[in-house]
Amino acid sequence: MERVRILNASGCLDALTAPDVARSLDAFVTKTVTPLPRQGNPPPRIAETESGMLNSIGLQNPGMDAFVAEHVPRLSELGVPIWVSVGGFSAADYALVCASLDRCDEVAAIELNLSCPNVEEAAETAAELVAASRAATAKPLYAKLSPATWDIAETARVVAEAGADGLSLVNTIRGLSVDPDTLEPTLARGAGGYSGPALLPVAAACVYACARAVELPIVGMGGVSSGRDALTLVAAGASAVALGTILFSDPFAPERIRRELEAEVAARGHGSAAEIRGRAHQLVALRDQ
Amino acid sequence: MTSLPAESLASSSLVLAGRPATRERLGVVGVEECGAYAVIRLERGSLDPGTPGQFFMLEAPGRVLPRPMSLCQAPQGELAFLVDPVGPGTRALCALDHGDAIHVLGPLGNGFDLSVERPLLVAGGIGIAPMPYLSEALGGPPALLGFRTELHAEAARLLPGADVVVEPRLVTELLPEDPGDVLACGPEPMLEALAALVPGAQLAWEAPMACGYGACYGCAIEVDGRYRRLCVDGPVLFGSAERN
Numbered sequence: 423m424e425r426v427r428i429l430n431a432s433g434c435l436d437a438l439t440a441p442d443v444a445r446s447l448d449a450f451v452t453k454t455v456t457p458l459p460r461q462g463n464p465p466p467r468i469a470e471t472e473s474g475m476l477n478s479i480g481l482q483n484p485g486m487d488a489f490v491a492e493h494v495p496r497l498s499e500l501g502v503p504i505w506v507s508v509g510g511f512s513a514a515d516y517a518l519v520c521a522s523l524d525r526c527d528e529v530a531a532i533e534l535n536l537s538c539p540n541v542e543e544a545a546e547t548a549a550e551l552v553a554a555s556r557a558a559t560a561k562p563l564y565a566k567l568s569p570a571t572w573d574i575a576e577t578a579r580v581v582a583e584a585g586a587d588g589l590s591l592v593n594t595i596r597g598l599s600v601d602p603d604t605l606e607p608t609l610a611r612g613a614g615g616y617s618g619p620a621l622l623p624v625a626a627a628c629v630y631a632c633a634r635a636v637e638l639p640i641v642g643m644g645g646v647s648s649g650r651d652a653l654t655l656v657a658a659g660a661s662a663v664a665l666g667t668i669l670f671s672d673p674f675a676p677e678r679i680r681r682e683l684e685a686e687v688a689a690r691g692h693g694s695a696a697e698i699r700g701r702a703h704q705l706v707a708l709r710d711q
Numbered sequence: 712m713t714s715l716p717a718e719s720l721a722s723s724s725l726v727l728a729g730r731p732a733t734r735e736r737l738g739v740v741g742v743e744e745c746g747a748y749a750v751i752r753l754e755r756g757s758l759d760p761g762t763p764g765q766f767f768m769l770e771a772p773g774r775v776l777p778r779p780m781s782l783c784q785a786p787q788g789e790l791a792f793l794v795d796p797v798g799p800g801t802r803a804l805c806a807l808d809h810g811d812a813i814h815v816l817g818p819l820g821n822g823f824d825l826s827v828e829r830p831l832l833v834a835g836g837i838g839i840a841p842m843p844y845l846s847e848a849l850g851g852p853p854a855l856l857g858f859r860t861e862l863h864a865e866a867a868r869l870l871p872g873a874d875v876v877v878e879p880r881l882v883t884e885l886l887p888e889d890p891g892d893v894l895a896c897g898p899e900p901m902l903e904a905l906a907a908l909v910p911g912a913q914l915a916w917e918a919p920m921a922c923g924y925g926a927c928y929g930c931a932i933e934v935d936g937r938y939r940r941l942c943v944d945g946p947v948l949f950g951s952a953e954r955n
Contacts, residue, residue: 434927436925465919465930479928
């Protein structure tokens, strides 16, 4: 029985500064790569809140050419599968980056960051981005969706039809904090992406809805900081779990959470977490009988 | 921050940004008031105190993110940090008590370059934090300190013999004509003034930081026209690095 893989959430780990952490994962997911280099947003870029944190990094990355020439060879030396997160501002952008990664044997999979504020609104647009990417590469394509849509199951269906091989659920949700004294927004750009413990039930609901809607494998993420949190997403239908904000406070979280997840599974009399995948759906079905 | 099961005392080491670092749950020896600040003394465990100017990520009880703190003193078997209780995380740290324990990761970042001939330490406010450990490493060089109020200036006792001014006077007023090798830490306006006056100065900067090891890209500061991560490229930078 296949075990539940533990990944990092895109943008929450730099494998080149923390290679030991990257090697403790079942696959490393890069920060989002765009066609051209991006400086990122001005600081302040992060702010802690009562139950999570906000970030507004602004897709800082070296651009597709430098990434392929300089980063991919170094990442491939880590010895873990490399997933590359791809972003852009048009379908042509996504296709361009996917085409350049398609030529890299070292890249195991591509995650499409479909949660950019410029492109996330319409389900049709997400489908167009996936279709354009699908036409540019034969590599496995994971569509990363925002939880802030009116019907994420419908988005899952259309991206599946457009050729996605899997789903990454979920990206951060938009949030804003203000300085308690000046009442000025804490982040330089105002709103940012909200992550951390508060996101777990949001992620679980999205995984649950999408697992009912499509047959695709799902990488669940959002606020996972313990084995029990990981188990929640697996029970909701995730086949793998990614860690984000927890990596900032604990670089040893992948080993710890894998160990805790195995203990949680064993305590319930199962041999592997994969046996529990989607268990919440079966139990709801029983309850409804 | 509760009593420790034996297994949680185990430390874990790894390489971060090319340097060894350790994460371990350390017992709190004690927390002492120091003017407007607090000195938090932790058992050292197996952590290396590192180079002066390097920092550690301290678990802030009840908060989502740890807080970056440069090492203030390294007494035998301990690590001591000077903390300014300005927000919920630093207040939680200052509320620690003997018997509590917190996770600590470090040492992290680039410290001061100690190969200097005529060191002069300059600090403003909580920027005094790395100076006692730095002073010890350099054999007690002269030091200039500036503080906002008399209460804050009580922290000057951590650096006996230093020249101290309190606002409205500024620490830069004490700078001699030929300051020698300046090693400084303090608020941005102070560091910017020093960078202009002493281009070769080593300046320890501060930025909000979620991880301390290059993962979050939150601590970006502009250096030579590009955003750099202060946690891996700093926190100590040379004054000649063009920041805007």
